[in-house]
Amino acid sequence: MSAGTRAGLERVLAPALLFAALIAAWQALTVVAEIPPFLLPSPAAIAEEFVARWSTIGGAILVTGRNALVGLVVGAVLGIAAAVLAGLSHVADRMMAPLAAAVAVVPIVALAPVLYTMFGAAAETARQIVAAIAVLVPVFVTTLRGLRQVRPVHLDLMRAYAATSAQATRTVTIPAALPFVFTGLRLASSLAVISAIVAEYFGGPRTGIGSFITTAAAGSNYARAWAFVLGGIVVGLLFFSVTLAAEHLVSRRSGPRKE
Amino acid sequence: MNAPAVLVEGVSRVFGTGPGAVTALDDVSLRVAPGEFVSLIGPSGCGKSTLLRLIGDLDQPSDGRVEVFGRSAEQARLAHDYGIAFQQSGLLPWRTVRANVELPLALHGTGRKGRRERADHLLDLVGLADFAEHFPDQLSGGMQQRVAIARAFAEEPSLLLMDEPFGALDEMTRERLQGELVRICAETRAAVVFVTHSIPEAVFLSDRVVVMSARPGRITDIVDVGLGGERGEGLREDAGYYEAVIRVREALHGGAEVPSRGVETR
Numbered sequence: 344m345s346a347g348t349r350a351g352l353e354r355v356l357a358p359a360l361l362f363a364a365l366i367a368a369w370q371a372l373t374v375v376a377e378i379p380p381f382l383l384p385s386p387a388a389i390a391e392e393f394v395a396r397w398s399t400i401g402g403a404i405l406v407t408g409r410n411a412l413v414g415l416v417v418g419a420v421l422g423i424a425a426a427v428l429a430g431l432s433h434v435a436d437r438m439m440a441p442l443a444a445a446v447a448v449v450p451i452v453a454l455a456p457v458l459y460t461m462f463g464a465a466a467e468t469a470r471q472i473v474a475a476i477a478v479l480v481p482v483f484v485t486t487l488r489g490l491r492q493v494r495p496v497h498l499d500l501m502r503a504y505a506a507t508s509a510q511a512t513r514t515v516t517i518p519a520a521l522p523f524v525f526t527g528l529r530l531a532s533s534l535a536v537i538s539a540i541v542a543e544y545f546g547g548p549r550t551g552i553g554s555f556i557t558t559a560a561a562g563s564n565y566a567r568a569w570a571f572v573l574g575g576i577v578v579g580l581l582f583f584s585v586t587l588a589a590e591h592l593v594s595r596r597s598g599p600r601k602e
Numbered sequence: 603m604n605a606p607a608v609l610v611e612g613v614s615r616v617f618g619t620g621p622g623a624v625t626a627l628d629d630v631s632l633r634v635a636p637g638e639f640v641s642l643i644g645p646s647g648c649g650k651s652t653l654l655r656l657i658g659d660l661d662q663p664s665d666g667r668v669e670v671f672g673r674s675a676e677q678a679r680l681a682h683d684y685g686i687a688f689q690q691s692g693l694l695p696w697r698t699v700r701a702n703v704e705l706p707l708a709l710h711g712t713g714r715k716g717r718r719e720r721a722d723h724l725l726d727l728v729g730l731a732d733f734a735e736h737f738p739d740q741l742s743g744g745m746q747q748r749v750a751i752a753r754a755f756a757e758e759p760s761l762l763l764m765d766e767p768f769g770a771l772d773e774m775t776r777e778r779l780q781g782e783l784v785r786i787c788a789e790t791r792a793a794v795v796f797v798t799h800s801i802p803e804a805v806f807l808s809d810r811v812v813v814m815s816a817r818p819g820r821i822t823d824i825v826d827v828g829l830g831g832e833r834g835e836g837l838r839e840d841a842g843y844y845e846a847v848i849r850v851r852e853a854l855h856g857g858a859e860v861p862s863r864g865v866e867t868r
Contacts, residue, residue, distance in 0.1 A: 505680045
């Protein structure tokens, strides 16, 4: 075995072992110390619930995942558009910078009850809007930073070769900004999932992961509540790994530059 | 072509206004003939890079006139009259070496086949034919600079503007690239304006060396190197070469207020 693959294996194996050990310790703790299930259900009980309720959990994953995805796409489109506008015009930049800072400190999920009354408690709209607002700020900030990454020597080059502004944008501005945009999307994807789940805690239709967690917990079905939490983790991991892969793909060539 | 490659007449460039204004160039005049290799040398802040940027229309003079092949600097830039290379290679890291060399051709609408042929020829010329599909960050600094030079020659320009293109390289690489540049220039018969702070580099490459002084930036002397067209590695040990190095050094030190500082003499 070469040193490289061994190091790679160790990198995957070590955390996996730690994770397995923690689960085993958890299981042992609940059995040996006889911790009551309402305090901390055992992993085995959670797994049992997860399998037994899979059809409900799977459906909830789809609903919450869809809300988060709609929020991510809408928020990203708006965030990128706003950043492009701010990048083009100093006036727009000065108008939007304080606004972005203000939106960043708004406890966005706190808007959920208000939005439910606005859009009706039977619709998913409120949850998607909460997710979209949560996504907007990080995407706006990172995209704007990315648009300012163009190096002066590249701008000189574009001017020397009499490139049109459309050509310069396509040739140097966008490629330099893309890695930043995708870093923003990765950060925002987790926020979208968290916001979509937490927004469900405040009401709306009983369809997503968050609603089922509150119902199960309210009905003292703690193992079931944990099984739905596991479903939420699945959604979060899915969003995170997809956006992380996209980020790696894009920044492979425009990462650290040696010159 | 009868018009000079570069004509600079009474050019001044002042940065800023009021008491904080800095005069980077003060009443500078210069004429570069087609096919001539001219170096600009001087201490930091003498405006040599500013002068180069004015010729390339990357900056505008506060006063005076800049012409390139009988046209205004702006017209010349829009007509793609010159190629350019900077101290930083300025390669686009997300493009392959070949795509970087093809960049000026792609911007100006050359077809795919023509671009590819030209890029292959140029990469061959700078000895990087085997690296066409590599990305810039896979190359050493010297190789990156060779790619940048190949890019500068992409459109067979009759004028080449170079702003310390070898400034960040080690001495060995620097001398090898100087040799390559002399050879490529002889083949293409391009006029070159070359900014440097190295006296041996200026003498080895140039027909004439323009010596500048700082604060305000002025041309203090123009040294005719007169070493002829044949520039091999043997030239570096030639008596005429040493004599020209001494003349440039004396011109630099005679013109500067603080002779021993601010000038690199390597």
